[in-house]
């Protein structure tokens with residue numbers, strides 16, 4: 001593991017199941033941070049609760065494992081009071097989109113410089129396979145034994161319309177793209193959202209006849225295409241990967257500095 | 267732990283056996299079938315001399331257990347195979 | 349600013365006191381009757397280089413406050429019952445992770461949306477037991493502007509000293525009441541700052557290893573020590589554990605650090621108690637009416653006294669027991685169904701002597717209301 005310097009080795013092997021995509025996200029994240037060459041001291045990782053949220057225990061950053069759904073709220077407090085910190089907020093799909101959905105859209109609206117990574121396995125992994133807001137219609141879960149009739153969110157659309165200034169999507173299959181997007185998201189001077197399709201062979205795969213981890217990764221290869229690619233044009237139903245939004249708007253912490261100057265009559 | 271002592275191999279595959287959970291992702295996706303799961307279900311580089319250095323096994327390993335060490339240090343950056 | 353005599357609302361006093369205490373960040377969500385605290389904070393904090401956040405709800409407000417505290421700032425939020433209910437999970441997180449912060453609950457009539465613009469004191473037990481799981485908590489209150497100022501500063505001091513969230517229970521009446529206050533000079537009320545670790549870079553720092561005196565020096569997020577914070581049971585480095593001996597050690601520590609120091613946090617005022625035969629026990633706005641009645645009856649030679657509690661949790665049972673010892677009877681004056689009455693009954697030797705004078709219709713209990721109950725107890729009818 002080349003990025004060993006960025007992990008807490010004593011906690012390995014990690015707690016995730018064999019083939020869990022969350023480990024690939026961690027792998028890519030470490031490479032991205034290493035490539036940026038930034039000091040660990042300036043990195044804070046704030047996570048919620050879920051299998052995905054356990055990622056914060058493995059990185060050798062300042063790390064905060066908080067409450068289910070609330071990671072962005074804790075992170076907002078950290079960022080506003082110490083804007084020089086790089087704040088990374090990995091979240092599960094349930095974490096980000098169900099219980100934490102409100103914090104998600106409001107953090108996007110504020111455009112506070114943080115990196116939200118939605119580790120989307122389309123299931124509540126930690127609690128044993130209940131459907132999530134990203135499971136999608138027709139999927140099976142322990143609480144959807146007859147097939148899910150809840151429709152899913154589109155994370156990219158939601159983040160874009162809520163005002164996130166960087167929005168991207170990729171998968172754990174596309175490991176280089178993943179590390180690249182994480183790096184770009186961290187470097188983005190505003191609120192960035194990266195959705196990563198991340199396989200859960202144990203809870204989603206098994207119940208939805210999606211196969212084992214390699215098969216699930218194969219489906220990310222065949223089931224997705226880059227924005228504006230020939231593949232996408234020929235197969236309009238494929239899930240798009242790529243950077244959907246990348247723009248600069250006034251960032252919240254810098255805006256607040258302006259408020260301070262105003263309040264002080266400067 | 268070294269899994270290969272083949273003289274001709276340009277690369278070495280360092281596999282942290284204690285970390286590997288045997289998911290088979292490296293085995294399945296290696297374009298040159300370098301890896302195999304051994305009798306204990308752990309990844310093992312059986313044909314390191316065939317390795318083209320794309321590092322995809324390393325990048326996709328969910329257990330952070332694989333490191334491809336390029337003996338010639340010339341790391342050709344492979345692409346995600348699509 | 350200092351030495352100025354001001355004529356302001358209790359909520360504004362609370363906000364000014366927070367600035368005096370050195371608050372660096374406030375996050376909140378508007379709710380009557382607490383909103384003026386947030387409004388005043390939005391004016392004052394940027395003036396002193398601090399940060400004010402209006403969040404999307406009370407859950408995120410307290411979460412943001414906890415996060416900001418970890419970077420080394422004193423932090424506060426303010427709300428009322430419905431918002432305080434939403435904060436309970438994050439409150440438990442602050443207890444578990446030992447992150448100092450102050451939570452103001454300006455109480456209104458409840459349950460539910462209840463009486464947004466009317467007074468109540470029904471959140472006393474919520475402050476004590478609202479969040480799940482065993483824990484100890486500090487909650488303080490006040491009945492007049494000088495005390496709102498003092499107790500707000502004390503709340504910050506307790507939070508820093510014991511590395512814990514502290515609840516300041518105000519109520520609609522004192523929050524909205526305007527009266528004169530002299531803002532104390534800087535230095536007049538001692539301030540407790542953040543206790544930071546002296547452990548140097550490169551040396552193993554244990555964020556959750558108490559010193560001999562029970563205090564735990566902190567390291568700011570962003571500083572040289574990188575550690576973990578979690579609401580799970582954790583070891584001295586802050587990493588999750590389920591080892592029974594570590595779990596037991598932590599829950600004991602969380603409870604003992606407050607219970608064993610309860611006298612140090614006990615704040616109260618006694619009025620005319622020396623020769624009293626009848627004792628009122630009260631707090632917050634209700635204590636104003638109780639004091640008014642005591643002073644009136646004293647003029648007629650009645651031997652009535654008042655014990656006003658400023659610290660509600662940990663409950664000052666010893667002080668209460670001592671004060672009640674030789675009384676003919678004790679009347680607890682509060683605007684709820686007897687939340688502190690119950691504690692007083694548990695504290696005293698003869699609980700049959702303890703009565704409740706309350707009002708729960710959204711109106712401030714009056715001296716006349718209390719007097720009527722005194723008469724009933726004495727068998728004199730109203």
Ligand SMILES: Cc1ncc(C[n+]2csc(CCOP(=O)(O)OP(=O)(O)O)c2C)c(N)n1
Nearest residue numbers: 049050051052068092093094095124125126
């Ligand atoms: C307030 C609250 N409600 C429910 C839970 C139980 N819970 C823990 S993790 C989880 C869902 C995890 O799913 P997701 O966020 O998708 O993460 P994953 O485990 O799939 O990575 C739930 C419901 C909780 N911890 N807190």
Ligand code: SF4
Nearest residue numbers: 016017020051125200
């Ligand atoms: S249950 Fe699913 S998400 Fe959780 S560790 Fe296992 S594979 Fe990963």
Ligand SMILES: [Mg+2]
Nearest residue numbers: 092093123125
């Ligand atoms: Mg999930």
